[in-house]
Structure formats: structure tokens, C-alpha cells
Amino acid sequence: MEIKNIIKTYPNGLRMIVRHMPNFKSVSTNVYIAVGSRHEQEAEHGLAHFVEHMLFKGTTTRSAEDIAGTLDGLGVDVNAYTSNNETCYYTRGLASNVDVCMDILSDMYFNNKFSDEEFKKEAEVIVQEILMRDDDPRQAMFNLARETFFAGTELGHEIAGTVDGIRGYIPADIGSFITKHYVAPKTIISFAGDITVERAEELVAKYFLENFEKHGNDKPSKPRIKTTKDTAILKPKTQFVKKKKDIEQHNVAILIPTINNVHADRYVWSYIYEILVGSMSSRLFMSVREKLGLVYTISGGISLYDLGGYFYIWFSCTPDNTKLVLETTKSEIEKFIRDGASKEELSKVRNTRTAEELYRAENVSATNGKNVTSLSEFNEIKTTEDFLEQINAVTNDDIKRVAMEFLNFNNAIIAAVGQGIDVKALEILKSNN
Numbered sequence: 001m002e003i004k005n006i007i008k009t010y011p012n013g014l015r016m017i018v019r020h021m022p023n024f025k026s027v028s029t030n031v032y033i034a035v036g037s038r039h040e041q042e043a044e045h046g047l048a049h050f051v052e053h054m055l056f057k058g059t060t061t062r063s064a065e066d067i068a069g070t071l072d073g074l075g076v077d078v079n080a081y082t083s084n085n086e087t088c089y090y091t092r093g094l095a096s097n098v099d100v101c102m103d104i105l106s107d108m109y110f111n112n113k114f115s116d117e118e119f120k121k122e123a124e125v126i127v128q129e130i131l132m133r134d135d136d137p138r139q140a141m142f143n144l145a146r147e148t149f150f151a152g153t154e155l156g157h158e159i160a161g162t163v164d165g166i167r168g169y170i171p172a173d174i175g176s177f178i179t180k181h182y183v184a185p186k187t188i189i190s191f192a193g194d195i196t197v198e199r200a201e202e203l204v205a206k207y208f209l210e211n212f213e214k215h216g217n218d219k220p221s222k223p224r225i226k227t228t229k230d231t232a233i234l235k236p237k238t239q240f241v242k243k244k245k246d247i248e249q250h251n252v253a254i255l256i257p258t259i260n261n262v263h264a265d266r267y268v269w270s271y272i273y274e275i276l277v278g279s280m281s282s283r284l285f286m287s288v289r290e291k292l293g294l295v296y297t298i299s300g301g302i303s304l305y306d307l308g309g310y311f312y313i314w315f316s317c318t319p320d321n322t323k324l325v326l327e328t329t330k331s332e333i334e335k336f337i338r339d340g341a342s343k344e345e346l347s348k349v350r351n352t353r354t355a356e357e358l359y360r361a362e363n364v365s366a367t368n369g370k371n372v373t374s375l376s377e378f379n380e381i382k383t384t385e386d387f388l389e390q391i392n393a394v395t396n397d398d399i400k401r402v403a404m405e406f407l408n409f410n411n412a413i414i415a416a417v418g419q420g421i422d423v424k425a426l427e428i429l430k431s432n433n
Contacts, residue, residue, distance in 0.1 A: 001241075005017055005018070005019050005371055005381045006018045006019075006020075006197050006293065007375065007381070008201070009223055010184070010204075010209065011218075011220050012185070012209075012212055012217065012218045012219060012220065012221055012224070013183075013184045013185030013186075013207060013221035013222055013223040013224070014184040014185070014187055014188075014189070014204075014209070014212065015187070015188045015189075015223050016188070016189050016190070016191075016200060016201070016204050017188065017189075017190035017193075017368075017371050017375060017381070018189065018190075018191050018195065018196075018197045018200045019190075019191065019192040019193075019367055019368065019371060020194075020195060020196055020197065021192060021193050021194065021364060021367070022194060024193045024194050024364055025094060025095060025193075025194055026092055026093060026094055026095065026193050026194065026364055027092070027093065027094075027095050027098045027101075027191060027192070027194055027364065028090065028091070028092045028191065028192045028193050028364040028367070028368040028369075029090065029091045029092075029098060029102060029189075029190070029368075030088055030089070030090045030102050030188070030189070030190040030191075030368050030369065030372045030375075031088065031089045031090070031103065031105050031106075031109060031187070031189055032086055032087075032088045032186075032187065032188040032190065032372045032376060033086060033087045033088070033181060033186055033187050033223050034085070034086055034180055034186040034187075034226075034376055035048055035087055035181035035182075035186060036048050036082055036083050036084045036085045036086050036087060036159070037049070037082070037083070037084050037155075037157065037158070037159040038084045038085060038154040038155055039154075039181065040157075042403065044173075044177065045157050045158075045161045045162065045165050046126070046158070046159070046160055046165050046166055046169075046176070047161070047169070047173060047174070047177045047201040048082050048159070048181075049082040049117060049126070049159050049160050049161065050122075050123070050126060050161070050166065050169065050173075050174065051087070051174055051177050051178060052080050052081070052082045052087050052089075053122050053125065053126060054112065054114055054118075054119070054122060054174050055080070055089065055108045055109070055112050056068075056080070056108065057112075057114040057118045057119075057122060058112070058113055058114050058118070059095065059107045059108060059112055059113055060111045060113050061107065061111065062104070062107060063249055064118070064251075067104055067108070069099065069319070070104065071091065071093075071101070071104065074093060074094075074097045075093060075094070075097075076091050076093035076094075076097055076100075076101060077091060077093070077365075078090070078091045078101075078104075082159055082220050083159065083258070084155050084159065084305070085376070085377065086373070086376060088369075088372070089105055089108065089109075090365070090368070090369075091104075091105065092193075092364065092365050095193065095194040095195060098191075098199075099196060099203065101278065102203045102206075102207045103207060103296050104208075106208055106211055109182060109208075109211075110211045110214075110215060111148050112174075112178065112322060114171070115353040116171060116335060119170075119171045119174070123166050123167060123169065126160060126166050127163050127166055127167065127249065128163075129160060130160050130161070130162070130163055130166070131163070133160070135168045137245055137247050137249070137251045137316075137417045137418070138251055138314075138316065140243060140245065140251070140417045141243075141252070141253050141314065141415055141416070141417040142253060142314070142415075143158060144241055144243050144253075144415040144417065145241075145253040145255050145312070145413055145414075145415035146255075148236070148239055148413050148415060149234075149236050149255050149257075149310060150234070150236075150307070150411045151236065153234070153307055154307075155305060165273055169372050171187060179206075182381065183217055183396045184212050184217050184218070185221045185222065185223050185224045186193065186223075186224045186377060187208075188372050188376060189204050189208060189372055190368050190372040190375075191368065192364045192365075192367045192368035192432055193364040195369075202402075202403045205345065207422035217399045225379055226306070226376065226377060226378075226379065227376075227379075228260065228261070228262045228306040228378075229262075233257065233258075233259060233260065233308045234257060234308030234309075235257050235308075235411045236257065236411060236413055237411070238409070238410060238411055238412055238413070238426065238430075239413055239414070240414045240415075240416070240425050240426045241413070241414070241415050241416075242415075242416050242417070242420075242421045243415075243416070243417045244418075244419055245418055245419065246419055247284055247417075247418055248318065249316045249317055249318055249319075249424075250316065250317060250318070250322045250416055250417070250418040250421060251314070251315075251316045251416065251417055251418055252314065252315055252316070252317075252322065252325075252326075252414065252415070252425070253312055253313070253314040253370075253384065253411075253413075253414070253415045253416075253418040254312060254313045254314070254329070254409075254414050254429070255310040255311075255312045255412060255414075255415075256310055256311045256312070256406065256407065256408070256409065256411070256412050256415040257308060257309075257310055257411045257412075258304070258308070258310055258311050258406050259308070259309060259310050259406075260304055260305060260306055260307065260308050260309055261304035261305055261306055261309060261377065261378075261423065262306070262378065263304075265392040265398070265424015266304055266404050267390045267391055267393070267394055268394050268398045268402045269302045269304075269311065269402070270302070270349065270353055270394075271341060271345075271346070271349045271394055271399050272302075272308035272311065272336075272370065272399060272402065272403060272407070273301060273302045273311060274348070274349045274352060274353075275336070275341055275345045275348075275349065276300065276313070276332070276333070276336060277298065277299050277300035277301070277313055278299075278300075278301075278349075278352075279352075281337065281348070282291075283332050284298050284313065284328075284329060284332055285298055285299070286298075286299070287328055287332055288315065288325055288328050288329070290371075292324070292328065294317055294321040294324060294325050294328070295315045295316060295317045295321070296316065296324060297315070298313065298314070298325070299313075299314060299316040300312045300313040300314060306377075310413075311406070311407075313329060318386055319418065319419075319420055319421075319423075321429065322416075322421075322423045322425075323423050326423070326425055326428045326429060327428055329429075330409075330428065330429050333407050336403055336407070337400070337403045337404055337407055340396045340397075340399050340400040340403070341396050341399050346394075346396060349391075350391060350392055353388075353391045354388055354391070354392075357384055357387055357388060357391075358384070409426070409429040409430045410430070412429065414429070416428065
């Protein structure tokens with residue numbers, strides 16, 4: 001029997017999700033704010049991520065050491081992340097410690113306080129994070145590919161911002177950003193694990209509703225609801241972009257425009273991704289690595305957003321192998337468009353996706369993360385049964401139809417990082433395509 005997700009909307013626009021999982025001993029708690037890098041103005045790039053860092057630096061009554069020490073002392077996992085769409089602070093601990101978790105998370109949310117010295121120090125930490133990623137050729141490759149694909153859109157800049165931008169902020173910028181975005185209609189409090197709806201309501205009332213009232217953020221308001229049309233498909237101009245880096249290999253990413261994240265064919269792309277690049281038994285791994293020995297690994301994925309999305313393939317190899325890897329990739333995709341999937345491949349994907357979904361249902365943190373992201377992005381939470389029904393309904397005709405429509409290189413972005421990148425990538429991939 002499917003365990004129900006309980007969703008409650010408060011008069012001030014705050015929303016709560018509770019997934020009572022009585023056979024577990026732990027509780028996952030998320031404080032989710034619908035603000036990410038895409039919501040930043042040009043002069044604010046990197047601020048959503050910067051704010052996430054600063055909320056751990058102390059409150060009016062707790063130091064950074066108090067926050068970390070208290071939760072670590074109880075065996076509680078605590079962390080946060082910032083994406084294009086959201087910022088989320090989360091904990092996982094024993095059910096007996098959920099009150100402490102909520103107390104600290106709400107204190108961080110409402111009563112953040114830090115010194116100028118802490119601000120400068122954390123700015124430098126983020127600068128080191130940016131430089132570390134820039135030094136990683138694979139990360140540099142993905143950044144170059146994504147920035148090119150989404151150029152001119154709200155997804156076209158790096159989440160962490162730039163070195164100059166981060167060093168140019170002042171403490172007041174953090175406070176202004178929090179005041180503007182950390183508000184009830186943009187916030188969702190979600191729980192999964194050994195917690196009842198009644199207990200969750202008590203905690204939300206005590207630690208969030210009372211604080212919103214105290215801070216004057218309790219006016220009647222509707223929650224921030226996102227609407228996305230399934231027709232949104234971003235088709236950038238085909239480009240081969242390069243970044244010189246003094247390393248031994250070429251790091252190459254190929255981004256092919258697809259559908260957006262609400263389109264019904266997103267389930268079909270689960271099959272295409274898995275069959276072509278999803279595992280060690282995928283077609284490209286078997287052909288490029290196992291048969292030809294050209295790379296250590298070749299992989300990829302599917303990234304879908306409301307503006308559109310892309311299917312991507314990436315690999316690293318020595319320069320003398322790059323041309324043959326591209327030719328082999330093109331050949332395998334052409335065969336896939338022509339023939340579709342085998343019965344064995346269809347079965348493999350169904351089994352893989354079913355296992356992944358059921359494994360996630362056995363993890364309080366994974367369940368909680370799925371629920372809160374789903375509600376924020378799609379205004380509903382699909383059940384495990386819903387997902388499995390959609391996955392199992394995909395046919396080979398669906399796969400061939402979608403592959404025929406989208407798996408070409410006419411609007412592809414190809415990004416390469418390395419030295420001596422003189423391969424004619426576009427010509428190779430687009431020839432007779």
C-alpha cells in the first residue's frame with residue numbers, strides 16, 4: 001500500500017510536506033527555499049550560493065561552532081546545497097532529535113548573524129571553491145558546455161559566481177538577498193521518516209510560523225507556484241567551443257537539445273540515456289572502451305529544465321583518439337536511430353529504473369528530497385506507482401520516434417578542454433546527419 005504524502009499550505013504561503021514512514025527510526029528534514037542562481041539579477045551572480053554558506057556562520061545566539069558541534073554531537077547529518085532553482089538546508093537524525101534540528105534550522109533562517117571577518121573569510125573559501133572547479137578539466141568542460149548552451153538565459157551563469165564578483169560583495173548584500181527571497185511563499189518545510197503529521201505541524205508552528213509572525217512575514221499570501229508549458233524547447237546555435245588547458249587529454253562534452261522537464265516524453269529519455277551511456281553495459285561504453293580501448297570511461301546523462309534541456313555525452317582521451325571516439329559515437333547513434341532498442345535493453349532499463357525508484361523509497365533523505373523538489377517544480381508529488389506506470393508504458397516505437405526527432409547534431413553544443421584541440425568535431429558529427 002502506497003504511503004501518502006500530506007501537503008499543507010498555510011495562510012502566509014508557507015507549505016509543509018510530511019511523509020510518515022513508521023518503520024524507520026530517523027527523520028529527514030528539509031528547509032527548501034525557491035531561490036537559486038536563476039533568480040539572481042546580473043549584479044547578484046553567486047549570491048544565492050554565498051547566502052547558503054553564510055547561514056552556517058552563526059546566529060544571534062549560536063556561533064558556527066555551536067551549530068556544527070550540537071548537531072555533530074547528536075549524530076545528525078547536516079548540509080545544504082544551492083542549484084539553479086533552489087537552496088535547501090537539510091538534516092537527517094534520529095526521530096528523538098528532530099526538535100533540535102528544527103530549532104537550529106529555523107535559527108539559521110531567521111536570525112543569521114556574522115562578523116565582517118567571517119564574511120571576508122567565507123568569501124575567500126568560495127573563491128577557492130571556484131578556482132578548484134576551474135582547475136578540474138572535467139568540471140571546466142561541463143561549465144563551458146552549459147554556459148554556451150544556456151547563453152542569454154537565466155541559466156547561463158555559474159551557480160558559485162565569479163572570483164571578482166564574490167570578492168566585490170559586502171555583508172549588506174547577504175542581508176538584502178535574504179530579506180528579498182527568504183519568505184514564506186517561497187519556502188517549503190518537508191519531513192520524511194518516523195514523524196507524524198501532528199508532530200510535524202507542531203514543529204512548523206513553533207519554529208517557523210511564530211518566527212514569520214515575529215518578523216512581519218505572516219501576511220496572507222499564496223505560495224510561489226511554478227507553471228511550465230511542455231512546449232518549451234531551447235535550440236541554441238550549433239557551436240564547437242574550446243578552452244585551452246595544459247593537460248594530457250581532451251575532455252569533450254556533446255550536448256544535444258531535447259525536451260523540457262514536464263514533457264511526457266521525459267520517460268522515453270530515461271531509456272535513451274540508459275541504453276546509450278547509462279552504464280558499463282551501455283552501447284557507447286561497450287564500443288568505445290571495451291571494443292576499441294579508446295577511453296577509460298565514456299558516459300552522459302539527461303538534464304531537463306523548464307526552459308528546455310539536453311542529452312549529453314562526455315569522454316576524456318588522448319588527442320590522437322578524439323577523432324575516432326567522435327566517429328564511433330556518431331555511428332552508434334545512427335544505428336540506434338535506425339533500429340531502436342532491443343528487447344533485452346528495454347527489459348534492462350525497466351528493471352534498473354524500478355530498482356532505483358524502490359531503493360529511493362527505502363531512504364528517508366532520498367524520499368524527502370524527491371518530494372520537496374517535485375512539489376516546488378511541478379506542484380504535485382507523483383507516487384512510486386505513478387512513476388513505474390509511466391516507465392513501464394514506454395515502447396520501442398516511442399524510443400525510435402523520439403530518437404529520430406532529437407538525436408541529431410544540428411543544434412548540438414560541443415565543448416572541449418585541453419591543448420592542441422584541432423579535431424573538426426562539427427564536421428565529423430554532422431556529416432550526412
